[in-house]
Amino acid sequence: MTALTDLDDAELEARVLAAGGRPFQARQIAAWVYRQGAADWDGCRNVPRALRDALAAELPLRGSRVVESSPATDGTEKLLLQLADGESIETVIIPDGERLTLCVSSQVGCPVGCVFCASGLDGVRRNLTRGEIVEQVLHARDRLAARGLGRPPARLTNLVVMGLGEPLLNLASLGPALARIHAPDGIGLGARRITVSTSGLPDRMLRFAELPHAYGLAVSLHAADDALRKELVPTARASVAEIVAAARTCFESHGREVTFEIVLLADVNDRTRDADALIAALRGFPCTVNLIPWNPVDRIAGLARPRPERVDAFAERLRLGGINVTVRRQRGADRDAACGQLRLRRLPQA
């Protein structure tokens, strides 16, 4: 059954009119759901009971529900969401100082199959709908309010689309979902606080560059040498040069600095020559490289997290090469830290 969060404004208004309501009541209902955080029809308090009952019979406000939460001692919390068809996805709340960032999924599973990632182990099952993407924000706000981190609806400060899936393969749902999350009369999160990741699909990146809002882009590069990158991202088709060129177009279109993500694996892509290849590939491009020391993942053997001094040396070499560098520290380290692990534990094992 379609949920209200899957509808655009015109579709919601049509449903309200068909149920005997007036156009302004569609706007009232949307405000209850997206701004006030109403989770059920009883929460839409100034909507007449008869109209609520007529709509409730055929239109749930949300299609997903939280079935498990996995809080870590550092405040990071993974939520496992069950979708209307029984599939499950993860969304992760990441507090960091004044920031409250939510990491949302865009697909059930992932088709990219990076060799170090839990999310791609079982492939992709389907794209998320726009409502299933938006609802991750609604559930996270509920959870934050329950934790006392804000009066309902609690405010998230940032959103990253870096959970399960390759977001740019689901632009048809992601574009409208981000527009709802961004809209001042929707959830109201500024476009500059929203970042979308990609495994590096140049044709999709060029379509992303055409979106009307200036969302940020994070490109998972992992290696600047084409042969090594192909080992780490086996489905990769584009060359590093093509990916960097598309990233430049996004930068020029949105005016947002692009981040290149490198998951660092000991003795695989953390060597001096790997840093030098990165410097050469990104020379003259105003961007940031984010180094992410790999988190060990159940069911993935033969890879290791680099030692801290190795990470520091890699970062320093990039800096000396004129590249802006950040190193992501480990979050949620004590429980299901790696992407996709909470969901993996719930799936039947092959």
Ligand code: SF4
């Ligand atoms: S790292 Fe990202 S793109 Fe790669 S398999 Fe995992 S979710 Fe997919």
